Amino acid sequence: AQSVAQPEDQVNVAEGNPLTVKCTYSVSGNPYLFWYVQYPNRGLQFLLKYITGDNLVKGSYGFEAEFNKSQTSFHLKKPSALVSDSALYFCAVRANTNAGKSTFGDGTTLTVKP
């Protein structure tokens, strides 16, 4: 079985401040981890993924995420938030033995205020 938890429904930050969107996961085996972003009335867009190797992964639009195996976490971060980062963010996990079927979290709405 595999599962994802995004403990915060909503994250609010001021423009220019650092942001963190939290994600924890549970899988049997090694995880493949993904972050996607959804803008209003649009489909999800890929941000970044962790497969293996360096625990710090860099992705699109200045976002990065850190894989922490001991804490089973994959938090999304950005050093300086922009108003345009306001969107719905989804974390997803897939066990490396579970081809194809990803499990998504419930999403976290990020609001960046000017």
Next chain:
Amino acid sequence: GAGVSQSPSNKVTEKGKDVELRCDPISGHTALYWYRQSLGQGLEFLIYFQGNSAPDKSGLPSDRFSAERTGGSVSTLTIQRTQQEDSAVYLCASSFGTGVNIQYFGAGTRLSVL
């Protein structure tokens, strides 16, 4: 096309009617996924197709839901005898194989059952 195309973008139907939702994946992508996104909730996996393999139907919520993929390309999700709880956004995604490959999402079909 350049991206995943879904039609219609919006569908309003009466309770008890059947509906068909269409997905055109990115050319060359062998894997195709259907998800359901209900208001205030995350993505719920429905079904995925990979090449000529039997589809993984484990996420279909009832036998009123079915999907097919013709010629390894276009897919149709059919909901029979629609119920009000079927109201949601239905998202389709495709990827080049499964495993670690990124999923590319369409904009979705918003289904409203009156």
